[in-house]
Amino acid sequence: MFAVKNCSEQESVTGTSSMSLNLNKSRKVALPWIGKGYIKLLARSLVNLGIDVHLPPPTTDKTIRLGVRNTAEMACFPLKPTLGNFIEALDNGADTLLMYDSQGLCRLRHYGKIHEFTLKSLGYEFEMFNVNFSNVLPICRKLGGASYAKIIRELIRYYNRLKKMDEAKEKWSTSKPNIGIIGEIFTCCDERINYGIESKISKLGAKPVNTVTLSSFIKNSFLKKIHFPSPRRRYKKKVEVYFNGGLGGHAKENISHLLELVDKKIDGVLHLLPMSCMPETTIEPFVTAICRDNDTPLLRIPIDENTAEANLETRLETFIELIKMRVKQ
Numbered sequence: 576m577f578a579v580k581n582c583s584e585q586e587s588v589t590g591t592s593s594m595s596l597n598l599n600k601s602r603k604v605a606l607p608w609i610g611k612g613y614i615k616l617l618a619r620s621l622v623n624l625g626i627d628v629h630l631p632p633p634t635t636d637k638t639i640r641l642g643v644r645n646t647a648e649m650a651c652f653p654l655k656p657t658l659g660n661f662i663e664a665l666d667n668g669a670d671t672l673l674m675y676d677s678q679g680l681c682r683l684r685h686y687g688k689i690h691e692f693t694l695k696s697l698g699y700e701f702e703m704f705n706v707n708f709s710n711v712l713p714i715c716r717k718l719g720g721a722s723y724a725k726i727i728r729e730l731i732r733y734y735n736r737l738k739k740m741d742e743a744k745e746k747w748s749t750s751k752p753n754i755g756i757i758g759e760i761f762t763c764c765d766e767r768i769n770y771g772i773e774s775k776i777s778k779l780g781a782k783p784v785n786t787v788t789l790s791s792f793i794k795n796s797f798l799k800k801i802h803f804p805s806p807r808r809r810y811k812k813k814v815e816v817y818f819n820g821g822l823g824g825h826a827k828e829n830i831s832h833l834l835e836l837v838d839k840k841i842d843g844v845l846h847l848l849p850m851s852c853m854p855e856t857t858i859e860p861f862v863t864a865i866c867r868d869n870d871t872p873l874l875r876i877p878i879d880e881n882t883a884e885a886n887l888e889t890r891l892e893t894f895i896e897l898i899k900m901r902v903k904q
């Protein structure tokens with residue numbers, strides 16, 4: 576197992592090479608990509624807290640190859656690009672890594688530990704922080720030195736900006752066919768991993784309605800102890816019939832979002848999932864049945880390191896053309 580060195584140019588949070596707001600110069604902090612817009616926004620907030628953020632270079636084929644080479648073949652796909660991101664960040668001088676800890680039931684909870692173990696086995700020296708709801712404040716304070724009050728204010732500002740960004744993603748069109756997107760968050764949100772599927776849908780003349788957004792993920796996992804009043808509660812209640820307890824990932828949210836989409840007469844549904852994703856493969860039969868029973872066209876696209884963009888494009892193009900014909904009829 577070897578990591579390739581000499582990674583490409585450092586991605587700048589601020590758009591320039593200097594980060595004048597950085598106060599804590601002793602640590603170079605990196606985190607993996609999950610959608611460029613999302614991570615740049617988060618990096619901006621971390622910089623505001625005095626944290627010296629060194630984002631890895633954007634995910635490329637090389638990043639994915641690095642992750643694939645150093646993980647178990649059957650590991651769920653997001654583990655691989657995120658490991659590749661960390662390798663490239665460490666090669667670029669990062670010495671502190673942040674990984675999101677869902678504290679949920681799925682493998683994501685253990686990604687940080689697997690990354691840490693693998694990277695240390697590869698000979699890298701660094702400190703790893705698995706960030707969750709309970710430890711986010713002390714970690715931010717340790718890395719940037721800001722007061723708790725400032726950290727809370729900045730995190731709230733970040734979440735509000737994120738929600739604003741996501742409103743456009745979830746909006747329906749009144750003039751074009753609407754394509755609802757459900758699935759696993761990494762494949763639904765990272766434009767390198769899904770080959771910019773939302774822009775492809777838009778270019779094909781339809782409106783992507785992405786129900787899997789980082790703000791809803793944070794609300795459902797990070798802020799799960801806080802009960803928000805929501806008009807979607809009735810869909811959340813309906814999902815329980817499909818499950819025998821917790822499943823993890825976005826399984827329940829996806830069924831709940833799907834029930835809402837078909838209820839509101841979405842024109843088509845796109846189910847995006849990483850190959851071998853446990854919760855998404857578990858809910859596959861339910862997703863198929865709900866779409867069939869509601870006469871809603873469904874396209875399922877599993878994604879991994881072997882996915883070919885041309886193949887994805889052909890399937891998407893055919894799917895949207897069929898939907899357009901149905902809408903016209």
Ligand code: SF4
Binds near residue numbers: 652683
């Ligand atoms: S939701 Fe799927 S891809 Fe994400 S950690 Fe769980 S199994 Fe892996």
